[in-house]
Amino acid sequence: MSELATLADSANALRESAQMALELPLLRQLWLGHCAHIYAQRHVSSLSPWVAAEEIRLRLQRSASLQRLLAEGPSLPTLELPDIKALLVLASRPGATLSALELVRVRRVLALAAEYAQFLGRAEDIFQEDAALLAPHPILFARLRDSLDEDGALFDHASPELAQLRQEVRGQRGQVQQYLLALLRERERRDIWQDPHIVQRNGRFLLPVKANFKGRLRGIVHDRSASGETLFIEPLGVVEQNNLLAEAEAAQRQEEERILRDLTSLLGAEVGRLELTLERMGRLEAIRAGLDLAGLWSGNVPLLRESPSFSLRGLRHPLLHLRHPTSVVGNDLDLGEDARQLLITGPNTGGKSALLKAVGLVHLAAYLGLPIPAEGQIGTFSAIYAVIGDAQDLQADLSSFSGQMRQLRDILQLTPPDALILLDELGNGTDPREGAALAQAVAANLRDRGVLSILTSHMAVLKRYALQGEGVLLGGMGFDLERLEPTYRLQLGRAGASQGLRIARKVGLPEPILALAEAIHSGAQENWENWEEHRDALLRKAEEQFASAQAAADEQTRLRAKLQQELDKAAALRQRAADEARMEWQRMLANARAQVRSAIAGLKQGRNTQAASETLDSLDQVLGMANTAPQALPAVGSRGLFLPLRAPVQVQRVDPAGQRLQVDLRGKQLWIPLAQFQPDETLALPKERGRSQYVSPEEHPWRLDLRGQRREEAEAALLRHLDAAVAAGRSQVEILHGKGNGVLADLVRVLAQQDPRVAAWRMARPEQGGGGVSELELR
Incomplete structure (x- = not known):
């Protein structure tokens, strides 16, 4: 094996090791649990975070776009689907024949693809191509739909x-x-x-x-x-x-x-396109499942920087947030612009490792296209390497320290300048002085090379290194001295004390031992006055910058509130103008009606057609000018009057481009021009009568359910069904009347014998309903 191939294998091994240490496999497993079907699960399983920056940007754009679509309208359909990849392979072979049930499985997938395409039809962005691709072949889909029922039986x-x-x-x-x-x-x-x-x-x-x-x-x-x-x-x-x-x-x-x-042959001709359709269906459902999962930690889709630097606000560890949704503390962290290295100090269980892991895991999650539990921008890193936890390898006869050093050796050898390095408790497991020296040397090497790195440590020598080093940021995890509990809050510019002696006293270590330990520690304590002064200077500078930033944020809030007031004022003025225009139009309309009535009366009495014509012409001019203002589109669910029939209807859908509405008129869905709709929320919609309702043949062409209806209602519904079926060119209809006392069955039989449009009447086969179903052959 060549040296280049060996290095590539080592880099991949380090990446895999980092993903394990940062618990990406667990996050991926949770994501898989939210996927509705096998195609999404395959997509999630195959995703790699190590792709080009442009692909990461596309993944994040898709998540943001789908998030907007879901917020604006109905949900994306979520159905479990059969795996038809093997069926597509079989259908592509010459002379192959799929069973009816296998073709029904294919149709189920195509039906969901059609719903996906309809859902994405509202998109005007990155999903336009997917919307066109997901729409199934119309002839294939129609043949499958019209040839087979849900149980796999062929229709007559x-x-x-x-x-x-x-x-x-x-x-x-x-x-x-x-x-x-x-x-x-x-x-x-x-x-x-x-x-x-x-x-x-x-x-x-x-x-x-x-x-x-x-x-x-x-x-x-x-x-x-x-x-x-x-x-x-x-x-x-x-x-x-x-x-x-x-x-x-x-x-x-x-x-x-x-x-x-x-x-099967028709399906085989579409196999290539359908395989791509399955991949896009998997990707779309995977994005939806990712948004569903990220909703549990109130995720946001971050922006992707072109540089290896990041700026995150309210950063939380996603897996910790799932376990403790109300108690995880968010931290703000910027790294890469002013400082290239961060040293985090503080007591055990104080949150150092959790914050370190959170930085790495949210970057990996964002690279997969997931919203993250933070706001802001993530960096573009060619690699993320991490040494976290116990690196002991018993099979290789390596101690924790030896395993850590071996990983560190490979990282230092392979790390590119645009990588992110995460090192937890570097130098532990050996003599404290030697470990501290190694840790400081590694930190200095990474700093001098300009590699972005985050380290955690208890060691005092590293705290001094951070205060001295140019481009190194020192941070400590907060600790409540009164309750002797960590606050999990990162405090930049301050070193977090280990608080080992305080914790030992709290858990009840014998007082003589504690007194001796404090004496030894005090005697070995170095002079920190200079370091404290330097730290306080940094803290004052940070507090001044925070105050300046807070003032800017307050000013921005004030301006935003003022802008909102102006917008509200403008909206009120527009509404008042609209109300005045409506009142003026109503006045003009009332005046016009009075003039029309007067003209009609004049015609009846004196047959003065010239005066009536002049009156109508003048009204045409006035009303034509007044009617130039476009009518406002009603909202979905609004009620009003369908003017041609003077019937109350409810708006189901709105087409702004075509200036038309889809309304519900006595159970039927009609598209009507906007001009034929008069809004009126006081109208009461007619109530449905009976237990069942007539359904048009376009929706269920082969069966009409009359059960539970009175004889008069059933006869009217049957006649409407025959009218619609004949108009649609149907050759056969089925009437479900049940067995009961036979009244509805006799009604259907007598009407079938008398109606000239019915060629033949018969009871259905036992497997199709027997004596409870009549089959009518139409002429």
Whole structure:
């Protein structure tokens, strides 16, 4: 293996190690749990944070765009989908035939893709290309939708040949059953039947005869019961009819196979596009799932800087926030512009490591396109390396310190200038003086190379290094001395004390030991006066900068409030002008109506057509000028009057470009011009009558449900259904009336016999509803 390949493998290993240390796999697992289907899960599993900056920017743009779409309108559909990748591979092979159920699985995926495309149709940004791609092929989708029901059965109208063959099968089956029923009713044979019902064996209709009466019925014995007491006999008189039925059913199966083969071929021609569609569906659902997950930590989509630097406000560790949503403290952190290195000090369990991990994890999450628990800007880093926790490797016979040093060696060898280095408790695990020397040397090396780095430590020598070093920022995690508890708040410019002796006293270590420890510590304590003075100077400077920033923020808040007042004032003026214009228009309209009434009265009395014509012409001029103002678009859910019918309606959708509305008129959805709608929120919408409601054939073309309706309502609904079905060119409709007392069934049968548009009436097959469903063939 070449040296270049070895270095590349080492870099990838360090990246993987950092992702493990920063708990990215756990975050990815939580993301997968929010994905609705397998295509999104595949997308999330395949995502890598190490892509070009432009790809990261696109990921963040997609998240921000989908976040806006979800905030403005309906939710993105979330459905579990079957995995059809193997079916697409099979469909692409010449001569392949998918089963009806397999094609239904494909149709389910295409249906959701169509909903995705409709959802993205409102987008005018980065999702426009996806909206066009996700829309399924219209012919393929229509064929699958019109040929198969949800259970995988082919509709009769899947082809004209299939409709004819099924009609023949039904007719032949009816003849066979009528013949056998006649035999069952013969009085002289009543005692020979084991069970007076028709049975079916191997596709042939038979009669169950008691074994000891075998000679009473001439026919072919096809089967015997397990007990031997029953023979299943095909009477000789029905053998030829059963043969004809078998031939018709075979022809029907051949036609069904041909239809499935044609549908598979049509699907195979679209495989390339569909594979890309599945990938885009996975990406879209993965983004939605990411927004869902990020909503748990109130995530924001950050901006991506072009430089290896970042500025974050209210930074929280996302996984900690999920475990403790109300108690995680947010911290502000800027690094890379004025300072390239941050040293974080403070007591154990004070939040040093959590803050270190939060910086790395939010960058990795943002690189995947996730909103992060912070506001601001993230940096563009070619690599993020981290040495966190115990690096002990028993198999390699390495101690924690040795493992840490090996990782550190590889990082120092491979780190590019635009990397982010995170080192937790560097130098622990060996002699404190030697560890401190190594830690300071590593920190100085990274600082001199200009590599952005964050380190955590207890060591006093590193605190002095941070105060002395140019471009090094010192920060300490806060500690409440009264309660002896950490505050988890980062305090820049201050070194966080370890508070080891205080904590030891709190947990009850014996007082003689504590006194000796304090004496030793006091004797070994170095002179910190110069360092304290330097620290206080830095603190005063930071406080002055904070005060200046706070003043600027207050001024910005004041200006924003003033601007809002101006906007509110302008809105009030616009509303008042609109109200005055409306009142003027109503006055003009009332005056015009009075003049029209006067003109009509004049025509009735004196037939003065010239005066009436002049009056109407003058009104045309006045009303034409007044009507030039565009009518305001109503909001979805508004009520008003549909002027041509003077009927109350409710707005369902609004089309600003076309100046039209979709309204609900007695259960039907109509698009009407805006001019035909008169807003009136006082109108009451008509209440629905009965338990069921007429549904247009476009929505459910094959079945009308009359159950629970009175006879008059059912008759009116049936006539409307037939009108719409004939107008739509339907050849068959199904009427669901139930068995009940037979009133609705008789109504359907009588009307079918009397209506000239109905060619034939019959009860449905048992598997299609039997006596509870009527099938009407239309002319």
